[in-house]
Every structure is written in C-alpha cells, then in structure tokens.
Amino acid sequence: MAAFAPARGLSRVFDSDLWWSFTRSPVVVVSAVVALTMILSALLAPWIAPHDPFNLATLDLLDAFTPPVWLEEGNWRFLLGTDDQGRDVLSTIMHGARISLFVGFASVLFSMTLGISLGLIAGYLGGTTDAVLMRIADIQLTFPSILVALLIDGLVRAMLPRELHDQIALWVVIFAIGISNWVQFARTVRGSTLVEKNKEYVMAARVIGLSPVRIMVSHVLPNVMGPVLVIATLNLGFAILAEATLSFLGVGVPPTQPSLGTLIRIGNDFLFSGEWWITLFPGITLAVMVLSVNLLGDWLRDALNPKLR
Amino acid sequence: MPPDATATVRTKALVEVEDLARDFDVSKPWLFRVLQGDRKRILKAVAGVSFDIPKGTTLSLVGESGCGKTTVARLVVGLYPPSRGRIRFDGLDMASLTSRAVAAPVRRRIQMIFQDPYASLNPRWRVRDIIAEPIRAFGLIRDRAAIEARVGELLSQVKLSPKDGEKYPHEFSGGQRQRISIARALSSTPEFLVCDEPTSALDVSVQAQILNLMKDLQRELGLTYLFISHNLAVVRHMSDRIGVMYLGRIVELAPGETLFARPRHPYTRMLLDAIPDLEMTGRARTPVGGEVPSPIDPPPGCAFHPRCPLANARCKAEVPSLRTVADVQVACHAVEEGRT
C-alpha cells in the first residue's frame, strides 16, 4: 500500500482542478516555462555559464566591449557581448540573476514568516493585541515600501563600519525588503484567520483544550495558506524589482556580487557611448523574470478563487 | 425504598447548571463609540438558565434563532466563560479548573458534535488524524499502531469502513462527515456529549440515520446528551426531557411526553401549533403573529408578553421565574395564576 502512495499523490496533482486550469492557459504555461528556465540557469550558473566573470585570471581586457554575436565584430565566445572589463554579459546575467532571485526568495520568505506569524496572532487572539499590531501595520503602510527599505539600509550603513557592511550587505537588503512587505501578508492572514477561527473544526480543537499556539499552527495555518501563496508569488516579482532598484541606486548588494540591478547600473554608464548591450540584456532579463512571476501569481490568484472558477 | 433514596437519585445528575448567564459586548469599537456618543450595547445571550441532566439521559433545548440555545451548549463545553452562574460536571465545579493540566481529565469526558458537517472537519487533515486528535491531545494511547487500531474501531462504530481513515473530508457526503465528527467525539471515551443541531444541515433520510446512530451509541455506551435543536419533532424523538428557550431563558422544562401532551407555556403552545405535521394534511392552522424581539433590547417583564395572548400588566413589569408544577417547570404568570 505504502509503495503506491507517492504515485497516488502525483496522480492527484495531475487530476486536480489547479493542474487543469494550468494546462488550459497557454500564457501561464509559457510563463512557467520561462520562470523555471531562469531559475534553473541561475541556480546552475557556476556550472553551465560559458565563462566565470568573477575569476580575474580568465578576464582579458582585450575582449572588452565585444558586441553581441550577430553584430559585425561579434564573437561566438561571447553570445551577448562583453562589458568594459571583458566579462561575458551572458555569464554575468546568469550570475546576477542568481543573486537577484536569492534576494527575492529570501526576502519574501522573511516577510512571509513575519507576516503569517503576526497575522495569525492578531486574528486569533483579537482584542488589544490585534488592535496594536494592525495600527503598526497601518502606520507602516503610509510609507512607500522602497522608502522603508532605503531607510533601513541607510541606518545600517551609518551604524556599521564599511568592511563589515560589505560582508553583510546582502542580508541587510533582504531584511530591508522583507520588513517593508510583511503588512500585506499579515492583513491577508488575519482576515482568513478571523473566518477560520469561528469554524467548527477550530471549536472542536478548543473543546479538547488544545493551546492557542497549537491550534494556530496545526489547524488555522494550513487553511489560510492558499491566499498567502498567491501574495508570495506576486511579492516575489516586487522583491526582485525592489532589490534591482536599490542596487541601481547603489545602496543594494556590493559590486563584488553584482545582481541584475547592479549590472544595469554599471551598463547604464555605457548606454550613450554605443555599448547598449551591457545594460539592455540584464534589463530584458529582469523584465521577463518579473513579468513571468507576476503572470503566474495572477493565474494562481484566479485559479484559487472559487468565485471565478 | 428508604426515604433518602429520592435524594440520592437527585444527586446522580451528571451535569448541573445553575443560573448560567452570558453577556456579549456588541458595541462598536471604543473610538467610534466616544465620537458618536453611543452607549455600550450588551447582548444578553443567556440570562439565567438552570437545569440538571441525569446520567444516561438526554436533555434537549429547543427554540428559535437567537434564543441562546447554542450559547448554552458552548458555555457547557467551556468554549466561553460564563458571565454568571455555575456548571458542575459529576459534582465538580468547572470554574475551579483553572489550568490546562487540571482541566484535561474533565475535558476528556465532555465532547461536542457540531451543526455544519462541512465546517467541523479540518479540510487539510486526513480523517484518521482528525479522529485521533483527541486521543493524542489527552495522551490516551501512545503507541502508533494502537492508535490506528482504535481509529479503525471508532470508524466501524459509526458504520464507516476503517479504510476511510486514509481519505480527506471532501471525499465524503454530509451524513458521512457527521459520522466522522461523532467518531472524533467518541475517541476520548467521553460520558457527556453536547450536540449542537447535529442534523439540521442534513437531509431527512440522512438525519434518520444519524439520529438512529446517536440513540444506539447512547444505549451501548451509556452516554448523556445535551441536545440542541430548533426542530421539535427531532427533539421529541431524541429526548427524555425538553427545555423550551425564549430570549435567553428557559420558559418551560418538562419530560418530553408531558410537553407534547400538555404544553403549558403560551410560547410552547405557539411553537407546537406552528409546525406543519404530516398528520395534519390540509388542516388550516392559525399562526401566531409577531416576531422574536432583539435580545439586545428585550421587552421588560416576561420577554414573550408582546406576542402572548394571555399577557396582562404583571407580565409587562415582572420577569416570571421557573416554578415547579408536578414534574414540569414553567416560567409564566398566567400559568401560575391559572389564567389559561
């Protein structure tokens, strides 16, 4: 019996309404394929990228400013051309996407964890706890989230010495983007929790005297995750963009670990001197990445909404 | 029979409820209230209810929506703390159980069955885990295989297959889900079951199955039931004694047969007359007018007086208390004064 369980689980996935609505929409399938390709190539960048852009030994300044392969001076070694230091643009994009996606996923995970916990507590306990948490959320919402991220980054910079800051810059960015986004998760989870906590299965758990924490975690949480996943997907696009914005402004990840945003900023200097490919290709990658993630999020939201089914 | 035999029988009540009351604050948030100059609004959901349930019997509470019957059920299982009054279970004051550890042995003996079979089972859990939850929570069985065996036994007891434990709730019909709900309630081997409208979301043929099952279980396991329903016919079928509730109070409490044969309170009579019965084919009834007033602002005196054909000045001013006449308790000035 047990041996069949995974197969049964898999057939359940392919038999589900979600899978059905997925296969019915070509746009969604295309975005999923694009997003998956990007994630895979970013993850595997150190192994599959044609060059190692950060190994100074392999760089040759003579290769600098090589245009993409289809232009006259193009070179098959550098499909999308090279930058001012002779680094392969395709490889830097693959490595940059790795950083961008890492920051995106990590900051979403952070805001999700924070938002879910606070939302569950506010919704389940209610009363003063709820009022205080939700007022804090209201206040934070009055600041644009990019401003919050800038503020935190600035604070950390002011407090830490330069070298130390470069070491933890990545985590500061993740924290800054994460903290500026927890409100949406908290509000959604609180709303769903208010509905779920009055359902009879929660009362059944209360009747046998389970502790509030146990009820929140094992009963309420699994039932409020649907909308959370939708927001998480949509927020991933936002987080990637926020990181790119911060890096473009020069306050994001350090230049030794360039993300897509850093690449765009570096390339921006050469845009008007004719070397447009240095900034355009990272830009296109960023746009396509965010678009495909957002399309997936939109689809997930509609697919999980029983009213639109 | 020795003279004090009746006294010992009296104290045999498993559940004793005394002057139980519960208020809900339904005011607007504090800031709005201050800005708009509104006063606090208190909903007296239950306003002083007393009853005993002898071991192995069924007491039903019946009434229309807003009468407070569901609140009584939830107070009795400890979902809400009472605003006033006392609940004793097997002689033990429930208010004395302050910590979770002290309460657990008592909570194990009290379980609840809910109204909506679609909301009472966690949709993300497998049935076997749903049923095993009380076993695990009270630490009744530690061994995994033994828990599994016990779940299978419980499923068979409610006439489901032990194999059904592998499935999720959405794979079952409403009636089957209610069986699962009952199996979960039975898993901690309780003595007292509080049933809050357990069949009102079900079709009649399924309702019959569940009611039969509940009666069988009561006989086999010697269970004591507090049964909440709005359906008088169901209540009559299930109960030994019936309490009729109106706006947070019990207006009449009587053995089932007596209540139907000779209803005393004007509200009970009105209710009995309002229900269409299969036997009454074609018979025209004269329904009583009026509607249940809001429990936030109940009428003074007897809450039923605006709809009551027997109401007089005293009924408008003075709240009648439950008085015992033979084996019946009635809260009505007219009955007391013989004005019926």
Place this chain on the structure above:
Amino acid sequence: MPLLEVKNLRVEFPTRRGTLVAVDDVSFHIDEGEVLGVVGESGAGKSITGVSIIRLIEPPGRIAGGQVILNGRRIDNIPLEEMRHVRGKEIGAIFQDPLTTLNPLYTIGHQLVETMQTHLGIGDKEARARAIRWLEDVGIPGAAQRIDAYPHQFSGGMRQRVVIALALCAEPRLVIADEPTTALDVSIQAQVIALLKRLCREHGTAIMLVTHDMGVIAETADRVAVMYAGRIAEIGPVREVVKHARHPYTDGLMGSIPSLSHKVERLTQIEGSMPRLTDIPRGCAFNPRCPKVFDRCRTERPDLMKTDGPNLAACWLHAAPGRDEALGHAA
C-alpha cells in the same frame, strides 16, 4: 389545458469530466390555481427544475431537451428578451434568500412600483397606491410609512413578505417558490406559508412550491412530485403520497421523518445517500438503497407508471408482470 406543462425536461451541466444530467426526462403539469409541491433531498434536481422553467439557470447549466409550455405557448425556446417579460408578468418567483430578489440600493416601494409599471403599464400614483395596498395585504405594519424603507431595514420574515408582494404584484398566473421558508424560524415560517396560501387562493394564482420540508408540502400542496437523482420518483395527490406512498423511496422518506404526534424507538432508515450526479446507478437510480430491489431494477430504468392508486410511480413494482413477481418475492 393545464396552465404549465413541462415535457421531458432535461438539464445538463457540462464539466471537464463529462456532462452531468441534473434533471433527466422530467414531465409534469400544473393546473390553474393549483399548488404543486416538488419535494426532494439535496441533489435531487428540484431547485434546478424550478429555475430552468423561468430560465434563470446559472451557466454552464443549460436546458438540453424537452419543452416548457405556459398557457399553450412554448417558453423554453423564446429569446431571453421575451422571457424577461414572461418572468414577473406571467410567472413570479420567490427564492429562499429574500436578499437575492430585493435590490439593497432601492426602497421596497421603488421596486414594487417599477415591477408594476414594467408589466402592467400603470401610472406613478396608481402604482404607488397599489404598492401600499400590497404591503398591507402581506401584513407589513405601517405600510404607508415603510414603503420608503430599504430592504435591510426589515427582518428576515418581513423581507420574505415583501418578496411575496413583489412576486405577486404584477398578477402572474403562476408563482415558483423555491424553499421560501427554509431560512425562517418555525413561527415565522407558519405565517409566511399561510400568507402565500391565502393570497394565491384570493388571486387564483397557481404555485410550484419547491422544498425539502415534507411538512410544508403536506399542509400546503394539492399534488406533490417527489424527486430523486434528477427524476420524478412519484407524483400524485398529496394525501396519497404522504399516507400511501407507492415508491419505496417515498415510503422510506416518510418513515425517516420524526413525528410530532407519536414517538417511535427507531426511525425508518434508508441506507446510503443520494448518488452524486457523476455516478448515477444503472437502471433505477434508487436500486442500491431500495429494500425491495429485484433484478429488473438493476438493468432497466423505470418511467412513471400507473399504480393501484391515483399516484404515478417510477418503480418496477408497479409494472403489470413485474409487480406480481415482486409481490411474490415479498410474500
């Protein structure tokens, strides 16, 4: 000629797993001024039959076959524009939740006046006067003042009275009432049923009363159709169906209702539950639950047939040769 005639109505719901047949080959008629009860458990197709007649069935559901004839005229294939005029003018509708019928943004007076002006072509003053009279008639206290109130200012029972006024004000010949009292408390339920009966008798309006409550049917309807799994299992005069059911399902259903007048130790129990539309059994849909099942029930689907009484029942027990056979088994 009957007022409404439904012939071989079939309603389908196409889904990704195939077509579900929610109403399958249902035929019945309603005479002028008659109350026909349609009773059944959830999933029996009774509500879908009702909304299909007035073509308010929600997509993707669709009428896939059969005819609906009102006053000798087919209304199942006329354009929706024309159907909109039939609804209200010729057929009124009352649903379980009054809030689905009443528009929360308009006063009840506005809604009554608008309905009457659309269908009766009367002037403002006349319409308003009639609206007040209707509200008085359905028992709204202080009708002249409350006519300008909004639906949310009424209690559930009062709202359902307004809905009844709205359904009857254009003086239709037929009212389709779908679970009109299910959401109401018993004492209010009795008031609303009594009101509906009185008004329809006064105006000579026929009612198709769709409900799951056998008690409401027993005291309101003239005839009753019992539905099971999308088909009519039994149809006949209400007294006959209640007291001498000819279909084993009807019989079991009656026995499973707890009685007010006498107490039994155990209720009659029909094992199992109504089949889902995705797996309706072959032959008679009731055969897996039927205590009197025999071979023919498992292979051949029975249509409504004559019984030894005035009822028609879709049961092979009543087929001339099969009947003797079954009775032989029973004995």
